Amino acid sequence: MEKVQVLDKSFRISISEAQLKERITALGKEISDAYKDKDPLLVSVLNGAFMFTSDLIREIDFDAEVHFIRLSSYGDKMESSGKIREVMGLEKGVKGRHILLIEDIVDTGHTLDWIRKRFEMENAASVKMCSLLFKEEAFQGNEPPEFIGFTIPNAFVVGYGLDYAHLGRTLSAIYELDE
Numbered sequence: 071m072e073k074v075q076v077l078d079k080s081f082r083i084s085i086s087e088a089q090l091k092e093r094i095t096a097l098g099k100e101i102s103d104a105y106k107d108k109d110p111l112l113v114s115v116l117n118g119a120f121m122f123t124s125d126l127i128r129e130i131d132f133d134a135e136v137h138f139i140r141l142s143s144y145g146d147k148m149e150s151s152g153k154i155r156e157v158m159g160l161e162k163g164v165k166g167r168h169i170l171l172i173e174d175i176v177d178t179g180h181t182l183d184w185i186r187k188r189f190e191m192e193n194a195a196s197v198k199m200c201s202l203l204f205k206e207e208a209f210q211g212n213e214p215p216e217f218i219g220f221t222i223p224n225a226f227v228v229g230y231g232l233d234y235a236h237l238g239r240t241l242s243a244i245y246e247l248d249e
């Protein structure tokens with residue numbers, strides 16, 4: 071599909087299913103090399119990262135613990151509120167562990183900074199992030215994600231787990247707002 075409609079907005083294709091698959095396979099190899107002997111905790115950030123997480127972890131060639139956290143910053147709007155709230159936390163301590171966060175998208179970087187600081191305060195051995203998408207032009211954070219699937223322009227995107235007002239997540243590709 072080249073164009074899709076989600077509620078009142080139309081979107082056009084940005085990253086195809088085949089492009090996603092190819093890049094995620096490569097990311098899996100990068101992560102396998104970097105974390106092979108580190109016994110990392112993989113921490114997926116819900117809701118947006120669920121689809122990416124499930125595809126990425128199948129491309130990693132070691133067994134690892136996979137945990138989930140859920141944060142809320144966006145509500146139903148298209149702009150980040152900057153205020154982050156933990157809706158569901160980790161049931162597991164991170165002290166001394168290598169944490170690899172799995173995110174769908176890094177936009178302003180407020181969420182990334184917030185989680186990093188939080189896990190560093192709890193004395194994780196290291197905290198890095200693998201984000202499928204990175205809006206480089208919008209980024210105002212301290213450190214960009216260490217592993218990035220695609221750097222994309224500063225346009226709102228949906229699909230492959232990412233939503234507009236909770237819809238659009240079921241799409242198999244990434245679509246950007248058509249203006």
Ligand code: XMP
Nearest residue numbers: 150175176177178179180181226227232233
């Ligand atoms: P920040 O600005 O903290 O944002 O880096 C991170 C969170 O904001 C959401 N986000 C988006 N969600 N399309 C979406 O569906 C987008 O284009 C978009 N940009 C940011 C997302 O939840 C991310 O974790």
Ligand code: MG
Nearest residue numbers: 115118174175
């Ligand atoms: Mg997210």
